[in-house]
Amino acid sequence: MTQDKIRIGIIGLKPDESWAGVAHVPSLKLLSDDYEITGVANSNLESSKAAAEALGIPNAFDNADALIASPDIDAVTVTITVPQHIKVVRAALNAGKHVYCEAPLGNGLAEAEEMADLARSKDLVAVVGLQARVSPPVLYMRKLIAEGFVGRVLSSSLSGWGGNWGATASNISRLGYLLDKSNGATMLTIPLGHTIAAVCDVLGDFTEISAMLDTRVRNVKSEDDGQILEQTAPDQILVTARLEQDVPLSIHYQGGMPNGTEGFVWDIHGTDGDLRVTAPFGHSQMAQLSLSGAKAGDGELKPLEVPETYCEGLTADPVPGNVARNYARMAKDFRTGNRAASTFDDAVGVQRVIDAIERASESGARVHLEPRDRPLPLNAKDHLA
Template identity: 50%
Template structure:
């Protein structure tokens, strides 16, 4: 491929809906030599035209199939709800396009495996948005562990709040409370954190899980309706990593007045704490503190300034931009450095194991 900017087409870009506009567009603006957004397809042509006008894009496509078939598009970015990922990613891959799909890759493990197999067959760059893996803080943390800061890792503990999956929501996010949609407390905030944990500490081995639904209904504030909630709002997992270290996890819906993200890593020579404003480790600014040897009190373990140099200040935008930078490298050099569909399958397998472990236990 030439050094010209990689041409992006978005499926699911709307100025009135936050994620793509809040994260992807500013991330891409920070990489102007690598990418240019040229088109959009939404649920209707009118919606696509509205988005194209809002973001100054030359092409508003009639539908997703027209976008993926267009010779003007090199990379298709899928930022729609999880139930539509399989259909849209399949269409893009069959058109021979590179793909960046938001996490979760599929609505369950079977869909993720299907998409990963298709991507492998097509030989294109197929990346998934598990952006916590490339956060500067996670890369720094991984190096600290590799360098032996805590010695041998003995255990790790994670507590987090999902923000959503509490007692109230709005109509735009009500679909999160129907577990059949695949966008759950387990798959989204905890799924992203599991990706970060794997990056730092390696894979999961044996686990036991329990998922409980303490809130059977949720109040939709802008419609003033109360609707059923089938998505679990309490998730407990414990077991052992492949290294032999033990792990314990508790994720809960809503937000706490106390701790909303605390990840501890305890070893033979030291301890590390990672904290953040919510359990969405892929989005929040992570703070690392630690102590080892004869030191008794935790102190900041901030990544070097060079880790942030040239990247956006906002952690949401920065982490997404770092994924895009790897995608550009992969497309231009035929490498596979960005979080891939095969990586997504491994993460889906862990989530599937949690679901299967919890399936035979009381869930309500």
């Protein structure tokens, strides 16, 4: 890559509908000094042309391989279903293209490890979309804990609603595959997976895990046409764990949306105070997070305003903002050789925890892990006040 702007090709883009359309395209437009979207590839040329025309993208390709082979593409954004990730990512890396892949990186730990090993061997910038890690409230909470706001962390608890994986589901043609656990795109790997990445940055990596995964709703009614679909993905996730510094953690995620209660609550209790993060639902990577805290003796939690610097010069809106913060770090990684954005190796760390949760649930035994988490810099320059 010799030109100033990074030329991005997006695989899996439907304007105003797909995640690429509502999050990646707006994010890249916020970073127009760093990126130019120069190509799109969908499942067929007609769909690619429609997306390109709607968004003013100069090149439409009839498949992913054609986009990857194009000399007009420096980096490939992969926003297709999880089972398709490994083939496309492997092809892009082997072609010498840098990659931004949505999380989870692979359908299981082995696929993630293969892609991370390949990216490392090719010495390419390989970024995964673990954007909850760069959410401003999460970054600020990390700073508060490091500065001793809660004192010594005694424990943490986390509960969330998955949004999907409940009694009903919509947009089945695009999202129905989430109900099948064999596809690797479940409540465990998506909303909880993103949240696990943030937990590790804030409190340290997992060292011990016990878990129970259960599917309580096995028949899901489609809101689109009323048909009944089978669900094999877990809609109940219960985890007890120990983190570094011996911090105990409890987790409960469940499918669907809450009825009159908060959809996401993350509490951190310490010797000198408490912190709480709340949101309407459990996708911490795209929900609007609210941070509150109290020092010992205060008697009640009070809202904590996140300083503007933690937005890193980008919108606080979490959908385009968090993705844009990841892309901004990726652009700096291109130019500096650093790793300020979430890497494929970071994705492997998250999938190690997910794999351990699955093994603990299957065996009923406690699973032990060696800490390997790499906390992100607080920002690309690591100098936030």
